[in-house]
Amino acid sequence: MSDPVRYPEDLQIIDCSLGTNPLGAPKCLKSLILSPDFCNLCDYPDPEPYDLKNEISCAHQAWKLSTDQILIGGGSMGILVTLARLLISKGTFLSGISPQFTDAVVQCLCNGAAYHPVQLEAPDYRISIEPLLEIMKENQCVIYLDRPNNPTGQVTALKDVEKLAAAGMENSSWIISDEAYGDYLSDEESTIMLNYPNLITCRSFSKGLGAAGLRIGYAVSNDSMLSALFRKAQPPFVLGTADALMGISVVREREFLDKTRSYVQLAKTAVMNVLKEKDGFSVADTDIRVPILLLSQKSGNLAVRLASVGISCEAGSGFFSLDDTSVRLRVPSPDKLETFLDRIRTL
Structure with missing residues (x-):
């Protein structure tokens, strides 16, 4: 059992735990x-928010999407829940790169999946798709790939995802590309650029777009049969009228996303530089554009250690194949960055 996390009463807590937007x-x-005339909340919302889907399509011209390809859900987690219901049944061979986003795997396990992930090796936890390709040679399967990876912040190369999708076409395997943190990357790097019917890309409004409270997510599918099944399997009226209208404004707020991307790169560079100065810490391979990283020490509860200086984080024990010697950190908000760096230096 993990040690309890306690924070000093005289310190303001710096939140680096959940993957929300630091801005x-x-x-x-x-x-x-x-606004007094914001929207009509008396009537049921549209079954599918066409205006929001059209706005997503227009905002991402490089993807060349039709609105029929866009599946709206209650956060990317809602998308993943429905996909698990459709693609997973008892005994389905599920693989991925571990550590990875725990809740998506749990949903698949609840639907009967047999989980056989590729275990990354400490301390770098460097991702390679070659073991996944070997698995796919022997098994018809579902591959769940969070890209960027949660918790390390690594980004699997687009060409490597294409290899997985092409291999999956040979034996009817599915690839789920979870791009919850995808807004920190350019549109041209998204797996939506790959036109494979067995590849589904999931996106979120909760990370780079800064709207976790709206609970908007969407998937992009190139398989019309899967899309039709998704619309039938998902609960009706999954997205409220207010959420859909606010979502349109969020998509249009391009300046905010640009500002977020710039800050994250600046902050993560500063955080990485300070962590490199500290003996006893190791940071997994990571992309400087992504706001999360995996920090480890040789022994002891790292979440408790960080809590002692007023820093909250996501404990490694919340991920398959990790323990309390590791944590996931998100870069702090701009007003807390210097204080965060000073507290890390005191450890």
Whole structure:
């Protein structure tokens, strides 16, 4: 059992735990909420928010999407829950790269999956798809790939995902590319650029777009049969009227995303530089553009150690194949960055 995490009473806690936007929410949401004629909340929402889907398509011209390819859900987690119901049954061979986003794997396990992940090796936890390709030679399977990886912040190369999708076409295997943190990368790097019917890409409004409270996610599918089944399997009216309208404003707020990307790179560079100065810490391979990283020490509960200086994080024990010697950190908000760096230096 993990040691209890306690924070000093005289220190303001710096939140580096959940993967929300370190800059907060875009300002456009506040003005919408305060508008007296914001929306009609008496009627049921549209079964599919066409205006939001059209806005997503227009905002990402490089993807060349039709609105029929876009499947809207209650956060990317809601998308993953429905995909698990459709693609996973008792005994389905599920693989991925571990550590990875735990909740997606749990949903697949609840639907009967047999989970056989590729275990990354400490301390670098460097991702290679070659073991996954070997698995696919022997097994018809579902591959769950969080890209960027959660918790390390690594980004599997687009050409490597294409190899997985092509291999999957040989034996009817599915590839789920979870791009919850995808807005920190360019559109041209998204797996949505790959036109494979067995590849489904999931996206979220909760990370780079700064709207976790709206619970909007979407998937992009190139398989019309899967899309039709998804629409039938998903609960009706999954996205509220207010959420859909606010989502449109969020998609249009391009300046906020650009500002977020710039800050994350600056902050993560500063965090990495300070961590490199500290003996006894190791940082897994990571992409400087992604706001999360995996930090480890040789022994002891690292979450408790960070809590002692008022820093909250996601304990490694929350991920398959990790323990409490590791944590996932998200870069702090701009007003807390210097204080965060000073506290790390004291450890």
